[in-house]
Amino acid sequence: MEILMIFTSGIIIAVATYLFMTRSLLRVAFGVVMLSHGVHLLILTLSGLETGAPPLLTENAEAYTDPLPQAVILTAIVISFGVTAFLLVLAYRTYKEHGTEDLEELRGNADE
Amino acid sequence: MKTNFLMLHTITRIVSFIVLSFSVYLFFAGHNAPGGGFIGGLMMAGALILLYVTFDAERINRVLPFDYTAIIAIGLLLAIVTGLNSYLFGDPFLTQYFEYYQIPFVGEVELTTALPFDLGILLVVVAVALLTIISIAEDVS
Amino acid sequence: MSLLHFVVLAPFVMAIFLPFLYYKFRSIHTGWFLLPLPLILFIYVATYIPFGGGGMEAVEHTVQWVPSLGINFTVYLDGLSMLFALLITGIGTLVVLYSIFYIANKPDEPLNNFYVYLLMFMGAMLGVVLSDNLIVLYVFWELTSLSSSLLIAYWFHKEKSRYGAQKSMLITVSGGFAMLAGFALLYIIAGNTFSIQEIISQADAIVQDPLILPAMLLILLGAFTKSAQFPFHIWLPDAMEAPTPVSAYLHSATMVKAGIYLVARLTPVFGLTAEWFWILVIFGLTTLLWGSISAVRQTDLKGILAFSTVSQLGLIMALLGMGAAALHYDFIETETMYYTATMAAVFHLINHATFKGALFMAVGIIDHETGTRDVKRLGGLMAIMPVTFTVSLVGLAAMAGLPPFNGFLSKEMFFTATLNVASLDIFNLETLGVFIPIVAWIASVFTFVYSMMMFTRTFTGEFKPENYEKEVHEAPAGLLISPIILGSLVILFGLFPNLLGYTLIEPAMQAILPGITPVGEQFYVNIYHWHGINTELLMTVAVVLFGLAIALNLKKWAEAAFFQRERDPLNRAYDFGLDQLVVQSQNVTNFHMTGRLRDYMLYMSVFIVGLGMYTFFRYNSLDINLEGQGGIPGYAILVIGGLIASTLVLPFVHKRITNLVLLGVIGFLVALLFVIFRAPDLALTQLLVETVMVVLFLLVFRHMPEITKEKKAPLTTTVKALVSGAVGIFVILTGLSVHALRAESDITPISDFFIENSVPLAGGYNMVNVILVDFRGLDTLLEVLVLGIAALGIVTLIKHRLKGDEDV
Numbered sequence A: 001m002e003i004l005m006i007f008t009s010g011i012i013i014a015v016a017t018y019l020f021m022t023r024s025l026l027r028v029a030f031g032v033v034m035l036s037h038g039v040h041l042l043i044l045t046l047s048g049l050e051t052g053a054p055p056l057l058t059e060n061a062e063a064y065t066d067p068l069p070q071a072v073i074l075t076a077i078v079i080s081f082g083v084t085a086f087l088l089v090l091a092y093r094t095y096k097e098h099g100t101e102d103l104e105e106l107r108g109n110a111d112e
Numbered sequence B: 001m002k003t004n005f006l007m008l009h010t011i012t013r014i015v016s017f018i019v020l021s022f023s024v025y026l027f028f029a030g031h032n033a034p035g036g037g038f039i040g041g042l043m044m045a046g047a048l049i050l051l052y053v054t055f056d057a058e059r060i061n062r063v064l065p066f067d068y069t070a071i072i073a074i075g076l077l078l079a080i081v082t083g084l085n086s087y088l089f090g091d092p093f094l095t096q097y098f099e100y101y102q103i104p105f106v107g108e109v110e111l112t113t114a115l116p117f118d119l120g121i122l123l124v125v126v127a128v129a130l131l132t133i134i135s136i137a138e139d140v141s
Numbered sequence C: 001m002s003l004l005h006f007v008v009l010a011p012f013v014m015a016i017f018l019p020f021l022y023y024k025f026r027s028i029h030t031g032w033f034l035l036p037l038p039l040i041l042f043i044y045v046a047t048y049i050p051f052g053g054g055g056m057e058a059v060e061h062t063v064q065w066v067p068s069l070g071i072n073f074t075v076y077l078d079g080l081s082m083l084f085a086l087l088i089t090g091i092g093t094l095v096v097l098y099s100i101f102y103i104a105n106k107p108d109e110p111l112n113n114f115y116v117y118l119l120m121f122m123g124a125m126l127g128v129v130l131s132d133n134l135i136v137l138y139v140f141w142e143l144t145s146l147s148s149s150l151l152i153a154y155w156f157h158k159e160k161s162r163y164g165a166q167k168s169m170l171i172t173v174s175g176g177f178a179m180l181a182g183f184a185l186l187y188i189i190a191g192n193t194f195s196i197q198e199i200i201s202q203a204d205a206i207v208q209d210p211l212i213l214p215a216m217l218l219i220l221l222g223a224f225t226k227s228a229q230f231p232f233h234i235w236l237p238d239a240m241e242a243p244t245p246v247s248a249y250l251h252s253a254t255m256v257k258a259g260i261y262l263v264a265r266l267t268p269v270f271g272l273t274a275e276w277f278w279i280l281v282i283f284g285l286t287t288l289l290w291g292s293i294s295a296v297r298q299t300d301l302k303g304i305l306a307f308s309t310v311s312q313l314g315l316i317m318a319l320l321g322m323g324a325a326a327l328h329y330d331f332i333e334t335e336t337m338y339y340t341a342t343m344a345a346v347f348h349l350i351n352h353a354t355f356k357g358a359l360f361m362a363v364g365i366i367d368h369e370t371g372t373r374d375v376k377r378l379g380g381l382m383a384i385m386p387v388t389f390t391v392s393l394v395g396l397a398a399m400a401g402l403p404p405f406n407g408f409l410s411k412e413m414f415f416t417a418t419l420n421v422a423s424l425d426i427f428n429l430e431t432l433g434v435f436i437p438i439v440a441w442i443a444s445v446f447t448f449v450y451s452m453m454m455f456t457r458t459f460t461g462e463f464k465p466e467n468y469e470k471e472v473h474e475a476p477a478g479l480l481i482s483p484i485i486l487g488s489l490v491i492l493f494g495l496f497p498n499l500l501g502y503t504l505i506e507p508a509m510q511a512i513l514p515g516i517t518p519v520g521e522q523f524y525v526n527i528y529h530w531h532g533i534n535t536e537l538l539m540t541v542a543v544v545l546f547g548l549a550i551a552l553n554l555k556k557w558a559e560a561a562f563f564q565r566e567r568d569p570l571n572r573a574y575d576f577g578l579d580q581l582v583v584q585s586q587n588v589t590n591f592h593m594t595g596r597l598r599d600y601m602l603y604m605s606v607f608i609v610g611l612g613m614y615t616f617f618r619y620n621s622l623d624i625n626l627e628g629q630g631g632i633p634g635y636a637i638l639v640i641g642g643l644i645a646s647t648l649v650l651p652f653v654h655k656r657i658t659n660l661v662l663l664g665v666i667g668f669l670v671a672l673l674f675v676i677f678r679a680p681d682l683a684l685t686q687l688l689v690e691t692v693m694v695v696l697f698l699l700v701f702r703h704m705p706e707i708t709k710e711k712k713a714p715l716t717t718t719v720k721a722l723v724s725g726a727v728g729i730f731v732i733l734t735g736l737s738v739h740a741l742r743a744e745s746d747i748t749p750i751s752d753f754f755i756e757n758s759v760p761l762a763g764g765y766n767m768v769n770v771i772l773v774d775f776r777g778l779d780t781l782l783e784v785l786v787l788g789i790a791a792l793g794i795v796t797l798i799k800h801r802l803k804g805d806e807d808v
Helices: A001-022 A025-046 A067-100 B006-029 B037-054 B058-064 B069-090 B113-136 C005-026 C034-048 C079-102 C113-128 C134-155 C158-187 C196-201 C203-207 C212-226 C233-240 C242-253 C253-269 C275-295 C301-330 C342-368 C386-400 C405-424 C437-461 C477-495 C498-512 C535-552 C570-592 C597-618 C634-651 C656-677 C680-703 C714-744 C751-763 C766-774 C777-800
Strands: B098-103 B107-114 C060-064 C071-077
Touching: A001 A025, A001 C634, A025 A067, A025 C634, A025 C656, A025 C680, A025 C714, A067 B113, A067 C342, A067 C680, A067 C751, A067 C766, A067 C777, B006 B037, B006 B113, B037 B058, B037 B113, B037 C275, B037 C766, B058 C071, B058 C196, B069 B113, B113 C680, B113 C766, B113 C777, C005 C034, C005 C060, C005 C071, C005 C386, C034 C079, C034 C113, C071 C113, C071 C134, C079 C113, C079 C134, C079 C242, C079 C253, C079 C342, C079 C477, C079 C498, C113 C134, C113 C212, C113 C242, C113 C253, C134 C158, C134 C196, C134 C212, C134 C233, C134 C242, C158 C212, C158 C233, C158 C477, C196 C203, C196 C253, C196 C777, C203 C253, C203 C477, C212 C233, C212 C253, C212 C275, C212 C477, C233 C242, C233 C301, C233 C570, C242 C253, C242 C275, C242 C301, C242 C342, C253 C275, C253 C301, C253 C498, C275 C301, C275 C437, C301 C342, C301 C405, C301 C437, C342 C405, C342 C498, C386 C405, C386 C437, C386 C477, C405 C477, C405 C535, C477 C498, C477 C535, C498 C777, C570 C766, C634 C656, C656 C680, C680 C766, C714 C777, C751 C766, C766 C777
Parallel strands: none
Antiparallel strands: B098 B107, C060 C071
């Protein structure tokens, strides 16, 4: 299971990297979403997927899954939501100001 | 031509209420079951967004006359103040306390300082989600 | 916290409140609010003066700052610190008083800026001289550079001010940076301590260390840039664009002496090495000579004073170097010859502060009242400005080294010191030492010449009213108070030099040359005018004769090419260097900063993969273990398969709504995976975030166009695919290695703590939530802070945009 999941996150992150390198600002935003998915899954996987009970002590189980990575990922999900929202608005405003969302056309000169 | 959204309006009225109540439940359940500030907040934001999508913004603003920017500040302050409160007892910043109380008719209730902290988080999450979406939606220029 | 800490901190505290006073009482000149502070500090520090004689006990107080790194805010007050603290606060009081009349309280004059910078400087400078910790000293040191630069650029609408400010900043801060490296070396050599006193206490061992030379050179670089030693002196003349009170305060009396202070402070550490002696003497004498010769060429009064300051700083630096030779002899011999140099350095430090301060203020008055500082236009002011004339005369005579003023005494001592050193038998002085008095003498001649020049061309000659834009008259009384006080001190110290003997000079010398007085014995400073007819006196007479001869014939030389080049030739090197720095860094930037996000991502990805791969092979950490896979349930395979499939389709879809649908599918599949992996909180959060995100994307779509189609460029597409593939493979390899490591070594997760303590410590059963709100509450708090900042950014982007055509 872990091996499979590692490969899955690898593929997701590769696709995210690809999307980052495209010309459309919107697709870059998609890339950010994908990257966070990939990283979240990777963190969860690397902490071990031994099947214990969900980390709720009311379950009275013998073993629980590791709660710490879950807490970390929960934080990460919310943060990546904030970042994505900001990036989207940035893309939107850029388009409003410059009439394009093509990164190639948005290129500035360093001397400007 | 004015499109009639009767179905949507009717369903939204019922559904948003249910979702709102559920979000409140999730928030309070958070300490002991899945839920908490983030999830409750996102759920609440979802319900409110549903309202905004269905009805026009003017009407919603009449019912919910909140300044979401201020709510972010209030949420943050609430979280910080609950954290500072532990200084009163000489503990490090953000030490949380809890105690079980017997309340008539309700039975044993657990009161924690984590709850107002979580409430602060909920407020920020709700306000951020709504502020983002409303800002874009209202930007007509 | 002791009172001494407050001496350092008080100016900073005052700086916080000053702007409020400025805006609240706009009709009162802000300087008046400030004036009591340096005065009180001066009086407080003065209480430490050992009026009864017998040396002084050092005072030390420590406040812990970063004890784990050995960085503590320790104030240490001994004779040397006290001398400097008195200079800073004393001259500070006079300068503030002077500035009140110098800078008029006009409505558009940002007095609050001026005084806040001045306070910042005062506090920082006090911090430099009172700190015992090298790192704290460094922080204050750079703060003085910063405030000096801000003060030079006070009239920032003038281009020359900005140029001067930038120059002083670049030179002093880069020197300071080298000094920090030197301090770090010293820290290592001295066995992990930043405390100057502790370092001094092991000076004997430190001198043996091979790292001593680099440490010394780096620290001296800092001291030389700060104290305007050749060839770093070029910033000081350009710093004269600052308002004159600033020039008088920072650029002659205090800040430029920080380097002197540092050298004096560290003399016990480095003084035993021959390099210390020679570097200080050679650089000091070169600066002395160069400065005095350059000063003769200047036509701006402040320019003359600036180069004069440069040369006098060189003199003090050289004296400190010579004084260090005394450390080679034990002090049983009571002969004064070994410590005359140090005594002269300390004495001249005080004298220079008094006469140069008075001269700067007098020049400021001339500038203020006539509107020019150009000696070609000035002349004949003797009768019109009698008070200014008198003060200047006293100051100039002291500067030229004429009796009975204090400058004469220190110059005599300087000659004595050079002659003494030339007769020492260490450091090859037998052969080379003879040059020292000669250079000193030549420099003194030029010092006399420029002093004469300032006097004759400003005050004597014919008064030409048409040269001035305003009516010339004597300055108001307020402006004259400070220079008169300083001028009186010049005379007072000249006539009664022994007033300073055991009060200031002796304690300072104890700090520079520890062990100068054997325990229980007292060290007497006795300075007097008449030594009988000896070499020094003859040298002075020769200086006066030669100086007069040159000064009187100056007109004949005025056409010489030497006099036409007013600007220091070293400036060309600086300007060229600065231009090249800009041009070259622009070239480098233009080369790799293409403005394409794609390229930046490419750099980062390639670098990360390269670094990771290097680590794998360097530490042989690549470890793949595909064993031990339990059965994977069918539904999991379905979910993961769907996830991989929709991910792989994503780059090939160019319709944004399809993209969004795919993204939604992926999000929900990830949420499902969270369910499978027993993370209910995560699944809920993921679902809700996905919902909100879809609304957000749709909203943005309404305003934005369809995704532009990539122009087909097979090569770049291949490169992109290759690089992202490499990133993917790198992530997979890392993941596999971590997984294998987990399987092989028996690592217990730290989360057992949370499982055990969730209920007893936090009273919650949902461990994820308990971690979020309780155990790791600070993370969560900062996280919502990030969210809040993001939201504020969004609101700013949308609602508060710039008006008009401004580029966003």
